[in-house]
Amino acid sequence: MQIHLAQSAGFCFGVRRAIKIARNLAASHQAVCMLGDLVHNETVIRELEAAGIRKIKRLGPGRNGRLLIRAHGASRRTLALARHHGYALVDATCPMVREIHRIVRSMDRQGRRVIVIGDRRHDEVLGIIGQIARRAMIIDHVEHIPWKALRRVRKAAIVVQSTQNLDRVLPIVERLKTRIADVRFFNTICKPTRMKQEEIKILPLQNDAILIIGSRTSANTKRLYEISKALNSRTHWIQSPEELDPRWFRNVHSLGITAGASTPETTTRAVIARIRALTRQGKK
Numbered sequence: 001m002q003i004h005l006a007q008s009a010g011f012c013f014g015v016r017r018a019i020k021i022a023r024n025l026a027a028s029h030q031a032v033c034m035l036g037d038l039v040h041n042e043t044v045i046r047e048l049e050a051a052g053i054r055k056i057k058r059l060g061p062g063r064n065g066r067l068l069i070r071a072h073g074a075s076r077r078t079l080a081l082a083r084h085h086g087y088a089l090v091d092a093t094c095p096m097v098r099e100i101h102r103i104v105r106s107m108d109r110q111g112r113r114v115i116v117i118g119d120r121r122h123d124e125v126l127g128i129i130g131q132i133a134r135r136a137m138i139i140d141h142v143e144h145i146p147w148k149a150l151r152r153v154r155k156a157a158i159v160v161q162s163t164q165n166l167d168r169v170l171p172i173v174e175r176l177k178t179r180i181a182d183v184r185f186f187n188t189i190c191k192p193t194r195m196k197q198e199e200i201k202i203l204p205l206q207n208d209a210i211l212i213i214g215s216r217t218s219a220n221t222k223r224l225y226e227i228s229k230a231l232n233s234r235t236h237w238i239q240s241p242e243e244l245d246p247r248w249f250r251n252v253h254s255l256g257i258t259a260g261a262s263t264p265e266t267t268t269r270a271v272i273a274r275i276r277a278l279t280r281q282g283k284k
Helices: 013-027 042-050 076-084 095-109 123-129 166-177 191-200 219-231 265-283
Strands: 002-005 032-035 054-056 066-069 088-091 113-117 137-139 155-160 182-185 209-213 235-238 254-259
Touching: 002 265, 013 032, 013 042, 013 066, 013 095, 042 054, 076 088, 095 113, 095 123, 095 155, 113 123, 113 166, 155 166, 166 182, 191 219, 191 254, 209 219, 209 265, 219 235, 219 254, 254 265
Parallel strands: 002 254, 032 054, 032 066, 066 088, 113 137, 113 155, 155 182, 209 235, 209 254
Antiparallel strands: none
Protein backbone atom coordinates (compact mmCIF):
# COMPACT_ATOMS: atom_id res chain seq x y z
CA MET A 1 0.00 0.00 0.00
CA GLN A 2 1.30 3.43 -0.94
CA ILE A 3 1.10 6.19 1.65
CA HIS A 4 0.87 9.81 0.53
CA LEU A 5 1.48 12.35 3.32
CA ALA A 6 0.24 15.89 2.69
CA GLN A 7 3.02 18.47 2.55
CA SER A 8 1.09 20.73 4.91
CA ALA A 9 0.46 18.02 7.54
CA GLY A 10 1.18 18.96 11.13
CA PHE A 11 2.24 22.08 13.02
CA CYS A 12 1.49 25.48 11.55
CA PHE A 13 3.72 28.47 12.25
CA GLY A 14 1.55 29.79 15.09
CA VAL A 15 1.45 26.48 16.95
CA ARG A 16 5.17 25.86 16.46
CA ARG A 17 5.91 29.35 17.77
CA ALA A 18 3.67 28.94 20.84
CA ILE A 19 5.24 25.59 21.75
CA LYS A 20 8.74 27.03 21.36
CA ILE A 21 7.86 29.90 23.71
CA ALA A 22 6.42 27.43 26.22
CA ARG A 23 9.44 25.12 26.13
CA ASN A 24 11.84 28.03 26.57
CA LEU A 25 9.86 29.18 29.60
CA ALA A 26 9.85 25.67 31.06
CA ALA A 27 13.62 25.46 30.64
CA SER A 28 14.04 28.67 32.66
CA HIS A 29 12.63 26.85 35.73
CA GLN A 30 10.30 29.75 36.54
CA ALA A 31 6.76 29.31 37.81
CA VAL A 32 4.67 29.17 34.62
CA CYS A 33 0.95 28.58 34.11
CA MET A 34 -1.18 28.30 31.01
CA LEU A 35 -4.83 29.30 31.12
CA GLY A 36 -6.47 26.32 29.44
CA ASP A 37 -4.73 24.42 26.65
CA LEU A 38 -1.94 26.29 24.88
CA VAL A 39 -2.91 24.45 21.68
CA HIS A 40 -5.63 21.90 20.97
CA ASN A 41 -3.67 18.68 21.25
CA GLU A 42 -3.60 16.40 24.28
CA THR A 43 -0.13 14.98 23.56
CA VAL A 44 1.42 18.45 23.40
CA ILE A 45 -0.31 19.52 26.61
CA ARG A 46 0.89 16.43 28.48
CA GLU A 47 4.45 17.14 27.35
CA LEU A 48 4.26 20.76 28.51
CA GLU A 49 2.83 19.74 31.88
CA ALA A 50 5.60 17.16 32.25
CA ALA A 51 8.10 19.96 31.54
CA GLY A 52 6.71 21.92 34.50
CA ILE A 53 4.03 24.18 33.01
CA ARG A 54 0.88 24.08 35.11
CA LYS A 55 -2.53 24.26 33.45
CA ILE A 56 -5.14 26.32 35.29
CA LYS A 57 -8.85 26.66 34.54
CA ARG A 58 -9.43 30.04 36.16
CA LEU A 59 -7.38 32.99 37.32
CA GLY A 60 -6.43 33.38 40.96
CA PRO A 61 -3.55 35.14 42.73
CA GLY A 62 -0.51 34.85 40.47
CA ARG A 63 2.14 35.11 43.17
CA ASN A 64 4.46 36.81 40.66
CA GLY A 65 4.27 33.82 38.32
CA ARG A 66 4.18 33.91 34.54
CA LEU A 67 1.01 33.28 32.58
CA LEU A 68 1.28 31.87 29.09
CA ILE A 69 -1.40 33.21 26.75
CA ARG A 70 -2.57 30.45 24.42
CA ALA A 71 -2.04 30.46 20.66
CA HIS A 72 -5.76 31.21 20.18
CA GLY A 73 -5.43 34.51 22.05
CA ALA A 74 -7.48 35.89 24.92
CA SER A 75 -9.97 38.65 25.60
CA ARG A 76 -8.86 42.03 26.92
CA ARG A 77 -10.82 41.34 30.09
CA THR A 78 -8.88 38.12 30.68
CA LEU A 79 -5.55 39.90 30.19
CA ALA A 80 -6.56 42.71 32.55
CA LEU A 81 -7.71 40.23 35.18
CA ALA A 82 -4.44 38.31 34.91
CA ARG A 83 -2.44 41.49 35.47
CA HIS A 84 -4.69 42.37 38.40
CA HIS A 85 -3.84 39.02 40.00
CA GLY A 86 -0.14 39.69 39.61
CA TYR A 87 0.78 37.54 36.63
CA ALA A 88 3.53 38.51 34.22
CA LEU A 89 2.02 37.81 30.81
CA VAL A 90 3.87 35.89 28.11
CA ASP A 91 1.92 36.23 24.88
CA ALA A 92 1.99 33.14 22.66
CA THR A 93 -0.97 34.32 20.57
CA CYS A 94 -0.55 33.42 16.91
CA PRO A 95 0.49 36.58 15.01
CA MET A 96 -2.27 35.90 12.48
CA VAL A 97 -4.87 35.82 15.26
CA ARG A 98 -3.38 39.00 16.69
CA GLU A 99 -3.95 40.63 13.30
CA ILE A 100 -7.65 39.70 13.53
CA HIS A 101 -7.72 41.41 16.94
CA ARG A 102 -6.22 44.56 15.40
CA ILE A 103 -8.80 44.60 12.59
CA VAL A 104 -11.69 44.15 15.01
CA ARG A 105 -10.55 47.00 17.25
CA SER A 106 -10.03 49.27 14.25
CA MET A 107 -13.42 48.51 12.72
CA ASP A 108 -15.14 49.00 16.08
CA ARG A 109 -13.55 52.45 16.41
CA GLN A 110 -14.99 53.29 12.99
CA GLY A 111 -18.45 52.53 14.30
CA ARG A 112 -18.95 49.29 12.40
CA ARG A 113 -20.81 46.36 13.93
CA VAL A 114 -18.32 43.50 14.19
CA ILE A 115 -19.48 40.13 12.87
CA VAL A 116 -17.34 37.04 13.44
CA ILE A 117 -17.92 33.95 11.31
CA GLY A 118 -16.77 31.01 13.40
CA ASP A 119 -17.52 28.43 16.05
CA ARG A 120 -19.50 30.10 18.80
CA ARG A 121 -17.62 28.59 21.75
CA HIS A 122 -14.15 28.28 20.24
CA ASP A 123 -11.31 29.85 22.23
CA GLU A 124 -10.15 31.92 19.27
CA VAL A 125 -13.61 33.33 18.63
CA LEU A 126 -14.07 34.23 22.30
CA GLY A 127 -10.74 36.03 22.22
CA ILE A 128 -11.74 37.94 19.07
CA ILE A 129 -15.07 39.20 20.39
CA GLY A 130 -13.36 40.05 23.67
CA GLN A 131 -11.27 42.74 21.99
CA ILE A 132 -14.09 45.27 22.03
CA ALA A 133 -16.61 46.54 24.55
CA ARG A 134 -19.55 46.53 22.16
CA ARG A 135 -21.16 43.16 21.66
CA ALA A 136 -19.98 41.43 18.50
CA MET A 137 -22.17 39.05 16.54
CA ILE A 138 -21.09 35.42 15.97
CA ILE A 139 -22.45 33.42 13.03
CA ASP A 140 -21.52 29.75 12.71
CA HIS A 141 -23.68 28.70 9.74
CA VAL A 142 -25.59 30.28 6.88
CA GLU A 143 -28.82 28.88 8.37
CA HIS A 144 -28.13 30.61 11.68
CA ILE A 145 -27.96 34.23 10.52
CA PRO A 146 -29.86 36.34 13.11
CA TRP A 147 -31.91 38.42 10.69
CA LYS A 148 -33.90 40.24 13.38
CA ALA A 149 -30.74 41.40 15.13
CA LEU A 150 -29.41 42.72 11.81
CA ARG A 151 -32.35 45.04 11.10
CA ARG A 152 -30.66 48.09 12.63
CA VAL A 153 -27.16 47.33 11.36
CA ARG A 154 -26.11 49.82 8.67
CA LYS A 155 -22.34 49.34 8.70
CA ALA A 156 -20.57 46.09 9.48
CA ALA A 157 -17.13 44.52 9.44
CA ILE A 158 -16.86 40.76 8.95
CA VAL A 159 -13.87 38.73 10.12
CA VAL A 160 -13.42 34.98 10.12
CA GLN A 161 -12.05 32.48 12.63
CA SER A 162 -8.64 31.64 11.18
CA THR A 163 -9.38 27.91 10.76
CA GLN A 164 -12.75 28.13 9.00
CA ASN A 165 -13.64 26.61 5.63
CA LEU A 166 -13.97 29.40 3.05
CA ASP A 167 -16.60 27.40 1.14
CA ARG A 168 -18.86 27.71 4.19
CA VAL A 169 -17.92 31.32 4.91
CA LEU A 170 -18.64 32.94 1.53
CA PRO A 171 -22.37 32.04 1.42
CA ILE A 172 -22.77 33.74 4.81
CA VAL A 173 -20.97 36.85 3.58
CA GLU A 174 -23.10 37.04 0.43
CA ARG A 175 -26.33 36.73 2.42
CA LEU A 176 -25.21 39.44 4.84
CA LYS A 177 -24.43 41.79 1.96
CA THR A 178 -28.06 41.57 0.82
CA ARG A 179 -29.24 43.04 4.14
CA ILE A 180 -26.46 45.37 5.28
CA ALA A 181 -25.80 48.47 3.19
CA ASP A 182 -22.11 48.91 4.02
CA VAL A 183 -20.05 45.76 4.58
CA ARG A 184 -16.30 45.34 4.85
CA PHE A 185 -15.22 41.71 4.62
CA PHE A 186 -11.81 40.55 5.80
CA ASN A 187 -10.86 37.02 4.79
CA THR A 188 -8.84 36.23 7.91
CA ILE A 189 -8.55 32.49 7.28
CA CYS A 190 -4.83 31.94 7.76
CA LYS A 191 -2.46 30.76 5.02
CA PRO A 192 -1.61 27.41 6.71
CA THR A 193 -5.33 26.60 6.95
CA ARG A 194 -5.87 27.48 3.29
CA MET A 195 -2.93 25.28 2.27
CA LYS A 196 -4.20 22.34 4.32
CA GLN A 197 -7.70 22.68 2.90
CA GLU A 198 -6.45 22.98 -0.68
CA GLU A 199 -4.49 19.73 -0.27
CA ILE A 200 -7.37 17.87 1.35
CA LYS A 201 -9.57 18.72 -1.62
CA ILE A 202 -7.14 16.80 -3.83
CA LEU A 203 -5.95 13.87 -1.69
CA PRO A 204 -9.38 12.17 -1.36
CA LEU A 205 -9.72 12.07 -5.14
CA GLN A 206 -6.28 10.54 -5.64
CA ASN A 207 -6.38 7.88 -2.91
CA ASP A 208 -8.59 4.95 -1.96
CA ALA A 209 -8.84 6.07 1.66
CA ILE A 210 -7.90 9.08 3.79
CA LEU A 211 -6.65 9.36 7.36
CA ILE A 212 -6.93 12.60 9.33
CA ILE A 213 -4.75 12.84 12.45
CA GLY A 214 -5.57 15.31 15.20
CA SER A 215 -7.39 16.07 18.42
CA ARG A 216 -11.18 15.98 18.61
CA THR A 217 -10.94 19.46 20.15
CA SER A 218 -9.11 20.86 17.10
CA ALA A 219 -11.30 23.04 14.87
CA ASN A 220 -8.93 22.95 11.91
CA THR A 221 -8.71 19.15 12.08
CA LYS A 222 -12.50 18.96 12.09
CA ARG A 223 -12.63 21.05 8.89
CA LEU A 224 -10.13 18.73 7.19
CA TYR A 225 -12.25 15.73 8.12
CA GLU A 226 -15.48 17.36 6.90
CA ILE A 227 -13.97 18.34 3.54
CA SER A 228 -12.40 14.92 2.99
CA LYS A 229 -15.45 12.94 4.08
CA ALA A 230 -17.60 14.78 1.55
CA LEU A 231 -15.19 13.71 -1.21
CA ASN A 232 -14.24 10.22 -0.03
CA SER A 233 -16.47 8.14 2.23
CA ARG A 234 -13.45 6.10 3.37
CA THR A 235 -12.16 8.99 5.47
CA HIS A 236 -11.19 8.26 9.07
CA TRP A 237 -10.23 10.61 11.92
CA ILE A 238 -7.91 9.46 14.70
CA GLN A 239 -5.97 11.05 17.53
CA SER A 240 -3.38 8.32 18.08
CA PRO A 241 -2.03 5.08 16.53
CA GLU A 242 -4.06 3.02 19.01
CA GLU A 243 -7.29 4.03 17.24
CA LEU A 244 -6.30 2.49 13.90
CA ASP A 245 -8.58 -0.28 12.65
CA PRO A 246 -6.98 -2.85 10.27
CA ARG A 247 -10.31 -3.20 8.45
CA TRP A 248 -9.93 0.35 7.12
CA PHE A 249 -7.08 -0.77 4.87
CA ARG A 250 -8.73 -3.74 3.17
CA ASN A 251 -8.49 -3.35 -0.62
CA VAL A 252 -6.75 -0.01 -0.14
CA HIS A 253 -3.84 0.45 -2.53
CA SER A 254 -3.19 4.11 -1.78
CA LEU A 255 -3.74 5.99 1.47
CA GLY A 256 -3.68 9.77 1.85
CA ILE A 257 -2.75 11.21 5.25
CA THR A 258 -2.86 14.69 6.69
CA ALA A 259 -2.64 16.07 10.22
CA GLY A 260 -4.12 19.07 11.97
CA ALA A 261 -2.16 22.21 12.79
CA SER A 262 -1.60 21.13 16.41
CA THR A 263 -0.60 17.52 15.67
CA PRO A 264 3.06 16.73 16.49
CA GLU A 265 5.22 15.11 13.84
CA THR A 266 6.00 12.35 16.35
CA THR A 267 2.32 11.35 16.38
CA THR A 268 2.13 11.29 12.58
CA ARG A 269 5.29 9.17 12.33
CA ALA A 270 3.93 6.75 14.95
CA VAL A 271 0.66 6.43 13.04
CA ILE A 272 2.45 5.67 9.77
CA ALA A 273 4.69 3.09 11.48
CA ARG A 274 1.61 1.43 12.98
CA ILE A 275 -0.14 1.35 9.60
CA ARG A 276 2.86 -0.34 7.99
CA ALA A 277 2.93 -2.92 10.79
CA LEU A 278 -0.79 -3.63 10.43
CA THR A 279 -0.62 -4.03 6.67
CA ARG A 280 2.38 -6.36 6.97
CA GLN A 281 0.42 -8.50 9.42
CA GLY A 282 -2.50 -8.57 7.01
CA LYS A 283 -0.32 -10.07 4.28
CA LYS A 284 0.73 -13.03 6.43
